[in-house]
Amino acid sequence: MILGEGTKDWLNESEAGELRGLLNGWLGFGHMMPKRIHRAYWTHEFLMRVSVTDIRWILVVSGIEALVNTKSTGNKKQFVDRGFYLANKFNIALSRDNLENAYDVRSELVHAENFLVALDNFVPVVHQNVLCEKFEWLLRITLKTCFLDETFGEIFNDPRQSRRACDDGPVDIYRRSGSLTSSRSPR
Amino acid sequence: MHDYLSKRLYVVLHMGQGPVFNLNDPRVMPVGNSQRFDLTDDIWIERLDTDLGRLIMKACEPTHHRIDNAIIDRHLYAFVRRVPDNESSRFAGMQELLSAISVSRLVYPTSTGQRYCAWVNWVGDGDPIIQAI
Numbered sequence: 083m084i085l086g087e088g089t090k091d092w093l094n095e096s097e098a099g100e101l102r103g104l105l106n107g108w109l110g111f112g113h114m115m116p117k118r119i120h121r122a123y124w125t126h127e128f129l130m131r132v133s134v135t136d137i138r139w140i141l142v143v144s145g146i147e148a149l150v151n152t153k154s155t156g157n158k159k160q161f162v163d164r165g166f167y168l169a170n171k172f173n174i175a176l177s178r179d180n181l182e183n184a185y186d187v188r189s190e191l192v193h194a195e196n197f198l199v200a201l202d203n204f205v206p207v208v209h210q211n212v213l214c215e216k217f218e219w220l221l222r223i224t225l226k227t228c229f230l231d232e233t234f235g236e237i238f239n240d241p242r243q244s245r246r247a248c249d250d251g252p253v254d255i256y257r258r259s260g261s262l263t264s265s266r267s268p269r
Numbered sequence: 270m271h272d273y274l275s276k277r278l279y280v281v282l283h284m285g286q287g288p289v290f291n292l293n294d295p296r297v298m299p300v301g302n303s304q305r306f307d308l309t310d311d312i313w314i315e316r317l318d319t320d321l322g323r324l325i326m327k328a329c330e331p332t333h334h335r336i337d338n339a340i341i342d343r344h345l346y347a348f349v350r351r352v353p354d355n356e357s358s359r360f361a362g363m364q365e366l367l368s369a370i371s372v373s374r375l376v377y378p379t380s381t382g383q384r385y386c387a388w389v390n391w392v393g394d395g396d397p398i399i400q401a402i
Binding site: 097099 | 283285297298299306307308309312314345346369371372373374375376377378379380382
């Protein structure tokens, strides 16, 4: 597993406490994960075991898509619109351009059109790792919030909510779920 | 040694150097030496004593020939689970421990892997039986 350069590689006490909260909350009751959340969670764990950014990039975009894409057409638009909303919600500095470029890079990579290093027309090489890490944090915090906040997690579970998210756009549907970043106690 | 004597445990070692300052400072580490931080009823984080840490490392390393990669204990802390009494299959209980580690990466990503992953059983006196998984 490869972490960012200079990154601490251990849990501190407060993080261990947060983990305890997660394990004793919703996850601890033996619930089945909603399918989309499960796929995103599995993808996150898988990408954590990969060291090559070319593959991590594909996986992190797939993980976010697992959460936000609700129909098979307009995949890029769904990814960009809803990803942008989530990034704003969780204060992760991602622009719409970042999201569009990330999706284009992912498409080049997944079809083996190019190596990541050759795709600096989309994202400059020096920014690629940083951008990939931002997407990883977005996936991580979204998943974590799903496990901590029932209302938020339900968005990715309820087909009606999903359809509404698809039709109305993410802002409306996510806004209905209230304060997504509040530090609610785990269920 | 510890209160885990005469118990059967699943253990996953997290290797690494950790913070360069006081490892026993709870602000930077969940556990100090030989302390444990309970996560659930039967899963916890613990800094194992150095002998046990080294034995688990040794069990999980390839045997090599005339090379000992487990001369010193290098684990920072361990994720530990008590082996459940009624497992549906051998090592089935390890899955829950690995899931806890997986969830920990949603809180903060670490390099905790499955290289030093073992079943530990204390039978009688002396060193425990350790099986790499």
